[in-house]
Amino acid sequence: RRWFSDVLEFRRVLRRSGAVISGSFALQYFDRSFYAESDMDMFVRIGGVGPLCEFIRSQGYASVGHSHDYDECVAEGGAHIIKAALNITSFEDPLLGVYTFQKFVVWASGRVDILQVQVVVVDTEPIEHILFDFHSKDEEAERGVYGPPMLGVGFEVLMRDNLAVKNDSYLRIAEPFMWRTVGEFRKSLGLSRCK
Known part of the structure; x- marks a missing residue:
């Protein structure tokens, strides 16, 4: 609930889009710890980018860190779509694009956090990219x-x-x-x- 108010819908979107969560966020789940400065990395194939990013934006996150807003990027044939269409990725470098979203959250204690979610678009199975390229x-x-x-x-x-x-x-x-x-x-x- 810290990252998304509708946890069940988040799980549905992950399943429908084929996205996989990794990075330090996944480590928090496995070792039951909390890293205050951690962001959430989600790896997804090109077909799942739209639904996943739409859900993230519906939860109050704003697109940051690149020259085009996500909606403009999709409408104009974003970098990940162009790279996929031109077939310029390879087995060794399947990265198609990265979208970064942020949201400010003020807790009851008065603490302010910036939550950051990155959607990493890959041209291979997300779990394969995580195991053999991202963390290897x-x-x-x-x-x-x-x-x-x-x-x-x-x-x-x-x-x-x-x-x-x-x-x-x-x-x-x-x-x-x-x-x-x-x-x-x-x-x-x-x-x-x-x-």
Whole structure:
């Protein structure tokens, strides 16, 4: 409720747009902490940009940090649309655009906060961009492991096939936390999902 007054609608918009929340905001959720200066980063493919940004603006946020207002940007074929149409992104650099929104909030205590939301438009699956590009320090070894205590929806291991480690060191580390190991490392691009 700190960021959006209509939390259920926010969840619906996330689901409909295919957006994924990441950055320090996601860390707050997982470690149950609060970072006062944290912004919210949402990653979305081009098809979900409109509904997501419309919802953000309906919650009192204003577009900041770029030369065009969001409405003008969409009406005139914004940078993310042009980059997608010209097909000038790549697997290694799928970033199409970033939209920044801010809102001033005055709390009962008198404290004033500036809440900032960034919508990051990518030309690949948002979770893939987050795991392997946005947060990765060492792409060769980067892996995301999510377990039932965190997500409550079963165990998943996501890995970028073409970056898979040539030996079994990753599996030796991850196996104690897995229910089972399925499949093998292949050389194709994309994500593998093991359950």
